[in-house]
Amino acid sequence: MISNIGNQIKSKVSDLKSEFIYRTELIKYAGKVPVIEERDRKIVDALKTEGVYVTSLEELDISSTFTLLKAASNYLSGMLSVNRSDRTEKLPQIYTMTDLPEFSQWGKEKRLLSIIENYIGLPVAFHGVHLRKDFPNENQFGTLLWHKDSEDRRIVKVIVYLSDVEEHHGPFEYIPLSLTSARNLNYSRIYYKLWQSNYVGINDEQVQEIIPKKYWKSCPGPAGTVIFVDTRCTLHHGTLRTQDRSALFFVYTANPPQRPELCTQYWDDTFPKPEVLCKA
Ligand SMILES: O=C(O)CCC(=O)C(=O)O
Ligand SMILES: [Fe+2]
Numbered sequence: 001m002i003s004n005i006g007n008q009i010k011s012k013v014s015d016l017k018s019e020f021i022y023r024t025e026l027i028k029y030a031g032k033v034p035v036i037e038e039r040d041r042k043i044v045d046a047l048k049t050e051g052v053y054v055t056s057l058e059e060l061d062i063s064s065t066f067t068l069l070k071a072a073s074n075y076l077s078g079m080l081s082v083n084r085s086d087r088t089e090k091l092p093q094i095y096t097m098t099d100l101p102e103f104s105q106w107g108k109e110k111r112l113l114s115i116i117e118n119y120i121g122l123p124v125a126f127h128g129v130h131l132r133k134d135f136p137n138e139n140q141f142g143t144l145l146w147h148k149d150s151e152d153r154r155i156v157k158v159i160v161y162l163s164d165v166e167e168h169h170g171p172f173e174y175i176p177l178s179l180t181s182a183r184n185l186n187y188s189r190i191y192y193k194l195w196q197s198n199y200v201g202i203n204d205e206q207v208q209e210i211i212p213k214k215y216w217k218s219c220p221g222p223a224g225t226v227i228f229v230d231t232r233c234t235l236h237h238g239t240l241r242t243q244d245r246s247a248l249f250f251v252y253t254a255n256p257p258q259r260p261e262l263c264t265q266y267w268d269d270t271f272p273k274p275e276v277l278c279k280a
Pocket of ligand 2: 143149
């Protein structure tokens with residue numbers, strides 16, 4: 001009992017220490033973030049106020065986009081078109097593309113890194129990229145449940161839709177930061193429910209009790225839609241779908257992140273690598 005309390009105190013002290021170091025680093029680094037173009041400022045501002053910014057590959061105009069899309073469509077054609085598993089919960093098909101230069105070069109484009117560094121406020125780490133196909137499901141589980149990611153204090157995911165995403169393809173959906181920020185009463189109510197779920201996530205009905213559906217923001221869009229989102233601070237999920245959805249997920253945190261052990265999944269063998277996909 002006493003040793004349990006002792007451990008809790010130790011862990012609290014260590015949390016406070018790491019929070020203090022984080023805040024000090026933020027202040028030290030404040031004047032050192034890279035200069036960004038005026039047109040990119042709105043992405044950083046939206047991440048701070050809304051938690052999300054939706055744009056397109058065309059608007060972003062990154063030079064290696066063509067190479068990225070060509071490689072992505074090549075590998076996509078080798079992925080399952082249907083998930084024939086007998087399970088009632090059809091898991092997404094996820095491939096780790098991080099070792100392939102066509103993917104990682106896009107993810108490491110200086111302009112992208114600068115935008116993300118301005119938002120995170122510290123030197124950033126690009127952890128990797130997943131190519132992901134999500135299948136129809138009838139019930140919410142996994143990332144179909146509302147949740148917050150936990151790799152770091154701020155996490156940026158850049159999601160690129162590779163197919164048109166309408167309501168029935170299950171778009172990414174989120175709740176604007178202002179409705180769940182620490183200053184809002186909803187914050188602790190949501191937090192309590194997430195805690196009760198053991199941080200696995202909560203379903204639509206549970207969220208609706210706190211934040212009416214009319215405030216939820218769904219992000220449908222044609223292939224090439226790009227979503228910048230802080231998945232740590234923003235309550236989010238993928239919506240239930242009746243048709244497949246394909247997308248790329250690029251992942252960034254501060255370097256080093258708060259929980260590096262959770263970031264290895266973006267480059268290690270947690271998910272298969274594309275060698276197993278037959279090239280078209
Ligand atoms: O499937 C989605 O749209 C959301 C996935 C998700 O929760 C994430 O990448 O953090
Ligand atoms: Fe997530």
